[in-house]
Structure formats: C-alpha cells, structure tokens
Amino acid sequence: MIGRRAFLTGAGAGAAAVVVGFDPLGGGWVTRAEAAARPERSSFARVPELDGELALDAASRDAVTTDLGNIVHQRPRAVLRPGSVRDVSRMVRFCREHRVPVAPRGQAHTTYGQGLADGLVIEMRSLRRIHALTADRAEVDAGIHWMELAKAAFARTPRRTPPVLTGYTQLTVGGTLSVGGIGGIVGGLDSGLQVDHVRELEVVTGTGEVVRCSRRRRSDLFDAVLGGLGQCGIITKAVLDLVPAKERARTYLLGYDDNARFFRDLRILIERPGIDHVYAEFTSAGTSPTYTIHATVFHEPAAPPKDGPLLAGVSATPEIQDTGYLEYVFSIDTLIDEVRATQGWDRLVKPWFDVWLPGETVERYLGDVLKTLTPKDIGPLGAGLLYPQRRSEKGRPLPRVPEAGASPWMFVIDINTVAEGPDVEPGYVAEMLARNERLYARTRDEYGGTLYPIGSVPMTARDWRAHFGDAWPKLRAAKRRYDPDGVLTPGQGVFGHRD
Numbered sequence: 001m002i003g004r005r006a007f008l009t010g011a012g013a014g015a016a017a018v019v020v021g022f023d024p025l026g027g028g029w030v031t032r033a034e035a036a037a038r039p040e041r042s043s044f045a046r047v048p049e050l051d052g053e054l055a056l057d058a059a060s061r062d063a064v065t066t067d068l069g070n071i072v073h074q075r076p077r078a079v080l081r082p083g084s085v086r087d088v089s090r091m092v093r094f095c096r097e098h099r100v101p102v103a104p105r106g107q108a109h110t111t112y113g114q115g116l117a118d119g120l121v122i123e124m125r126s127l128r129r130i131h132a133l134t135a136d137r138a139e140v141d142a143g144i145h146w147m148e149l150a151k152a153a154f155a156r157t158p159r160r161t162p163p164v165l166t167g168y169t170q171l172t173v174g175g176t177l178s179v180g181g182i183g184g185i186v187g188g189l190d191s192g193l194q195v196d197h198v199r200e201l202e203v204v205t206g207t208g209e210v211v212r213c214s215r216r217r218r219s220d221l222f223d224a225v226l227g228g229l230g231q232c233g234i235i236t237k238a239v240l241d242l243v244p245a246k247e248r249a250r251t252y253l254l255g256y257d258d259n260a261r262f263f264r265d266l267r268i269l270i271e272r273p274g275i276d277h278v279y280a281e282f283t284s285a286g287t288s289p290t291y292t293i294h295a296t297v298f299h300e301p302a303a304p305p306k307d308g309p310l311l312a313g314v315s316a317t318p319e320i321q322d323t324g325y326l327e328y329v330f331s332i333d334t335l336i337d338e339v340r341a342t343q344g345w346d347r348l349v350k351p352w353f354d355v356w357l358p359g360e361t362v363e364r365y366l367g368d369v370l371k372t373l374t375p376k377d378i379g380p381l382g383a384g385l386l387y388p389q390r391r392s393e394k395g396r397p398l399p400r401v402p403e404a405g406a407s408p409w410m411f412v413i414d415i416n417t418v419a420e421g422p423d424v425e426p427g428y429v430a431e432m433l434a435r436n437e438r439l440y441a442r443t444r445d446e447y448g449g450t451l452y453p454i455g456s457v458p459m460t461a462r463d464w465r466a467h468f469g470d471a472w473p474k475l476r477a478a479k480r481r482y483d484p485d486g487v488l489t490p491g492q493g494v495f496g497h498r499d
Helices: 004-009 032-037 058-062 085-097 146-154 173-179 219-225 259-271 307-311 325-329 331-343 362-370 428-447 461-482
Strands: 019-023 028-031 053-055 078-081 102-105 120-123 130-133 137-141 198-205 210-213 233-241 248-256 277-282 291-299 319-324 353-358 383-390 409-416
Touching (some): 078 085, 085 102, 085 210, 137 146, 146 173, 146 325, 198 219, 248 259, 248 307, 248 325, 259 362, 259 383, 319 325, 325 331, 353 362, 362 409, 362 428
Parallel strands (some): 078 120, 102 120
Antiparallel strands (some): 137 233, 198 233, 277 383, 353 409
C-alpha cells in the first residue's frame, strides 16, 4: 500500500511493496522493489502523492471483486482508500492518462456488477465526515451512511431528519444519489426521491477536475450526476436538505389475499391526510397474506394518531406497532443485520429485479406477474416490495421513470430474489437472469415501465439508449464533456464498456 509518508520515505514493514508507478505497456503497477530489481522498467509513470493509500494486496482486491448480488466477479488491479478529495482527483487524472478504468464503491448494494472495474476501485467509505449540520441542511462526504446522518440529525435540538430515507439505511450518500434514492422507509408520498433534496454537490469528473455544481452552477453536470449511474463524475460531497423529525412512529400492518382489495385500500391510504409513509410487501401466489401494507404516521408522544379517521374505509383489520422514530427508520437494517449474522447474507446470490410502473398499469401488472412467481422466485430470505411515489414530487430529470399519464402516482416494484444458500444449483443464475430479461421486456413493452437500475437485468448500450429515451442526448453530451475518455464506472455498460 502507498500512503503519503510511505511514498516520501519508504518507511514501514511494507516499504518493499510501495507502489511507485504504473507501466502503460505492461498494464500493471510498479513497486519500489520491482523498479530497483528491473532497471529496464525505469520509464514507468510515477503515481501521484497521496494522503490515503493505494492497495495492491490480494485481500484488498478480492474484497471488492463483487457486489451484493454475488453474480458478476471482476478483480481490480488496485484499490484506492482516499484520504482526501485530492486523492480521488489525482488518481482519476492519472488513470485517465493511462486508460485505466475507475469505479467508485460505496456499499456495493447493486446486484449485477454495476460498480465493478478491472482497473481502479475507489472505496468511498474512506471519506465519511459530516462537515456541517444546521437546522435545514447537512454537508457530508459521499461515503457517509444515511444511517449515520439520520442519527446525527436526530440528535440535534430540535430534532431533524433527511426527508427521504431508503429502506436499508447503511448505504452511502454518494451511492444512492447516483441511482436516485427511493423513499423506502421515509418519504415518497410527498417528498420525492433523495436526488430531489440535494442543494449542491462536489464532484470529481472523469478528467480529474473537482467541481462544485448545483441547479444554478454547472447545472448540466448536476443533472447528469444525480441519478446518472456514475457516468459523468464521482460524487465526493453533498449538501442535503433536513426537515423536522417527530419523536415517535405508529405503523399499521394490513394483510390481503385479494389483488383488488389490496389496491383499493392502498390507494385510500396513500391519499389519506395524516399518513406519512406507505410501502407494501408481496409474495408468490398461494401464500397468506399475499400482500401486506405498512402505513406509518410520525407523531409526538403528546399527540398520538387517531386510528379511526386514518383507517376509515379500509377493509383490513390492522396490527398496530408503536416505536421510536429511529427504531422505525432502522427496522430494515435490524432485519438485515440479523440475517447477515445468522444466514450468511453477504455470500448469498441475489438476482434482483427492480422497475418503475405507471399508476395506470401497476394493479394489472402485479396481478399478472404474481401468477407467474413461485417460492423460488423470491426465496426464503427474499422479498417482493412496492413503493408508491407521487409523480409531482419528483423534480430531477434522472432517474428515468415512466411517461406521465392520467395517474398522479408511479410505483417501484422489487422482486428481491435471494438464493437459499451460497452454493446455488447449476443453471440457477442463468435461469434467474433470463427471467429478469423476460420480465423487463414485458414491463417495458406491455405496461409502460422503466428500469430502476440496481437489479440484475442484462443491458446492452442500445438498451440503455432506449431506457434513457429523450434524456439520452443530454447525458451523452455530459459524458463527452466531463468524461471524454470514458474511464468512469464501466460496470453498467451504459456507453458500451461492458462486454
């Protein structure tokens, strides 16, 4: 590994393995020992001085060869743990010069190799400071978890919270902003996506330039980076909205075996004043309940919700859960941490499927798709999930969502398939990828849906152009301006990098 002191002095037990340069002809990094032993390699390009460390050891590289899906594996040549934004900038500039692909890595919570690269992987968790926290905003490094920000904001007086939080909050700010950031546990009904609550970004472009951008300054970069899948820049800092937080949460759980009753009550609840958040679970046909609605109200202890008016007209009898706000916010994290400890969650294969559906077709879509799902399609540790999103609250050009229609709503549908164990049967991955391709084609062509690109759907460059539609020309122009040599985030294959 190379750090600033080691670079300058060669100090430490690992000095012999200190990286001093890159051999463009051989395509590999050059250590101090190699440079001394092989004078013919003296023409290598010297790496820049770093505040963090550049790791070449097998353990560091092996740790970032796959993502949550455990489907695609790609070993990088090196791993950067930046000690500063300057490290990111310098190494991106260096890699651009020598045609080395670069991918930033947060929690790698995608499932089809979206954040992998065979060149340099940058572990963004090395940058995880909260720089400022006020009554209405937070400035944070891109590597901080939403959980960490939520805890710090809630500890303020008066309490604050991000207005939109993903269901699993141990994800990095930079990672979810690069995809969109669904309100899985907070937001969605009246709050938009996480990208709708960004005031300013610090970005390292594919040329190594460090840029501050916002709606008014370098707006083309701002638009291309938020929901842009890491194609035009690496988010290193973000200025985010904060809003008041209530102390308590009351959740109503309502179960259904009938598609029509489920959607009738769901539509009542997402329009009901006083309901702050709604999401639903579903499973394969023949199970009971097939659907479960989670409808939540945030409140102060002195003013508990009035259950009767909130549930008026709803046909199911609720189970009521009362918790503290943060206990509710971290409820999915608690579940995942448990299966991580007991079931080897991180080693399981997860061929997820994630799409947007317009409100006009979602009921028919889910009714049709559930008929085709078997227990294998979800798995004992998997989940089917539905997240409502009020269309008017989404203000950013990306991520790509279905075309507007008569309904004011759109929905994210997740079929989060999880294999029973780490050693899957032959053909399992190919079977599930083929299923995802069929489902995506049907979603797009028959129901007007679009991809939410965290799942495992094989996509060609042509598929991506069709996916982005009329947003494609601006994204392509931003790519040409800010990553002209195409070194950033090749794992998606958006511009044809992926095989």
